[in-house]
Amino acid sequence: MTFTDDVLMAYVDRELDAQTRAAIDAALAQDPGLAARLERQRKLRLAVHAAYEPVLAEPMPQRLLDAARGAAAAPARVARRWSWFEWSAMAASVVVGVLAGGVLLDESRRVPPVAETTADFVADRTGMLARGALAHALAEQLASTQAAEAPVRVGLSFVSAAGEYCRTFTLAQDSAAGRLGGLACRRGEEWRVQVVAQDDRRGAATGAYRMAGIEMPSPVLRAVEDRIQGAALDAEAERAAQRRGWVR
Amino acid sequence: MTQAEQQFRAELVSLLPRLRRFGRAITGHRQDADDLVQMALERALTRREQWGAGTRLASWLFRIMQNLWIDELRARSRRDRVFAPEEAGEHVGDASAERQIDSLAVRKAMERLNDDQRVAVGLVLVEGLPYKEAAAVLDIPIGTLTSRLARAREQLQLLLDDFGRAKGMETP
Numbered sequence A: 001m002t003f004t005d006d007v008l009m010a011y012v013d014r015e016l017d018a019q020t021r022a023a024i025d026a027a028l029a030q031d032p033g034l035a036a037r038l039e040r041q042r043k044l045r046l047a048v049h050a051a052y053e054p055v056l057a058e059p060m061p062q063r064l065l066d067a068a069r070g071a072a073a074a075p076a077r078v079a080r081r082w083s084w085f086e087w088s089a090m091a092a093s094v095v096v097g098v099l100a101g102g103v104l105l106d107e108s109r110r111v112p113p114v115a116e117t118t119a120d121f122v123a124d125r126t127g128m129l130a131r132g133a134l135a136h137a138l139a140e141q142l143a144s145t146q147a148a149e150a151p152v153r154v155g156l157s158f159v160s161a162a163g164e165y166c167r168t169f170t171l172a173q174d175s176a177a178g179r180l181g182g183l184a185c186r187r188g189e190e191w192r193v194q195v196v197a198q199d200d201r202r203g204a205a206t207g208a209y210r211m212a213g214i215e216m217p218s219p220v221l222r223a224v225e226d227r228i229q230g231a232a233l234d235a236e237a238e239r240a241a242q243r244r245g246w247v248r
Numbered sequence B: 001m002t003q004a005e006q007q008f009r010a011e012l013v014s015l016l017p018r019l020r021r022f023g024r025a026i027t028g029h030r031q032d033a034d035d036l037v038q039m040a041l042e043r044a045l046t047r048r049e050q051w052g053a054g055t056r057l058a059s060w061l062f063r064i065m066q067n068l069w070i071d072e073l074r075a076r077s078r079r080d081r082v083f084a085p086e087e088a089g090e091h092v093g094d095a096s097a098e099r100q101i102d103s104l105a106v107r108k109a110m111e112r113l114n115d116d117q118r119v120a121v122g123l124v125l126v127e128g129l130p131y132k133e134a135a136a137v138l139d140i141p142i143g144t145l146t147s148r149l150a151r152a153r154e155q156l157q158l159l160l161d162d163f164g165r166a167k168g169m170e171t172p
Helices: A005-013 A017-026 A032-057 A063-068 A075-080 A092-102 A132-138 A218-227 A234-243 B003-027 B030-046 B057-075 B099-112 B117-127 B131-138 B142-170
Strands: A081-088 A103-105 A121-124 A127-130 A152-159 A165-173 A179-187 A190-199
Touching: A005 A017, A005 A190, A005 B142, A017 A032, A032 B003, A032 B099, A032 B117, A032 B142, A063 B003, A063 B030, A103 B142, A127 A132, A132 A152, A132 A165, A132 A179, A132 A190, A152 A218, A152 A234, A165 A218, A179 A218, B003 B030, B003 B057, B003 B117, B030 B057, B057 B117, B057 B131, B099 B117, B099 B142, B117 B131, B117 B142, B131 B142
Parallel strands: A103 A121
Antiparallel strands: A081 A190, A121 A127, A127 A190, A152 A165, A165 A179, A179 A190
16 A cells, blocks of 8 residues: 555644554555655654744743733834835935934035034935944944944945945934934945934834844835845955945 | 733733744744734734634734734845844754754755745644644645645755755765
């Protein structure tokens, strides 16, 4: 009597009726081939189960305990997660309003030198440019060596389909607008900010998606996805790009 | 809070480790899995009255997670590859290095399955649900479930055989 793989799977899953099970048990003794096939199924089942078993022993994040006890923030807020603003000249005033002290709108369209401003962004006719600590971090900081408490943390660096270096960043400052994350790409001498997203759950340190160990709102991830060409830079490629001044 | 509510929350807490494990199996990422669990818990708490009698609480939560995950995947169908890959050897526990490598291979192979297959494997092989319950979670006939399971296992076996051969070549 031959048994299909589907039947052997049901056997190791303990889903067979007693009669078929007995038939297999009886055949096993005379059929080494069957025994080997069954052993393969059994091993696969064990291996898959074992691969996820360690998760049970991992420390439980407090936020999940809170959520199970209904102690977390209102559900709708968490479901909404990140609110965001895709940068465009039209949206400039909105973003500037929201970011309040974080942005300096350059009315004269002349970009002030870094030393003159502590703002992280300035807007010009074509969009938003990185300035101050943000511009400095984008140019100099390496994801592999940056300090955990750095005011700006860079995340992924990659080459865009347009052939530019792009880097994601998060700002540590916990402004009235919440924490900010974004994506900037190097064009000429400037870091052009493509997307800024804001964590609207103020003070919440968990729950956002993480990328390379840095919290990154999903609009930023989508912006990365839209632009990335190939894989993200590894530590070595990031260092090399930084040495070349982010010029390709 | 009523006693029933307290009881419900206590049961959710006791299910947490399994919910995380199932989340890990279907998402392949720690943060995604925990976000998924958190959202499912919140949904479970606000829609408690929808939990049907005769359904185990775990199964109901798996169903919620699975539905949320499908929504999430639709929202960002190609996003996974920009995530930092899970590192090898991050487990808690004292599994041997060999077993960690095997486990990593299994998890990598799982990521290669299609979403339907991965969820079927997560419910039956990882969480140990009976076919009938797993089919109910997914709202599909048992025959559909078992055929997804069978295809998934063939695929996993092939991928793991490949991995085993590659490993064998490195260490003659």
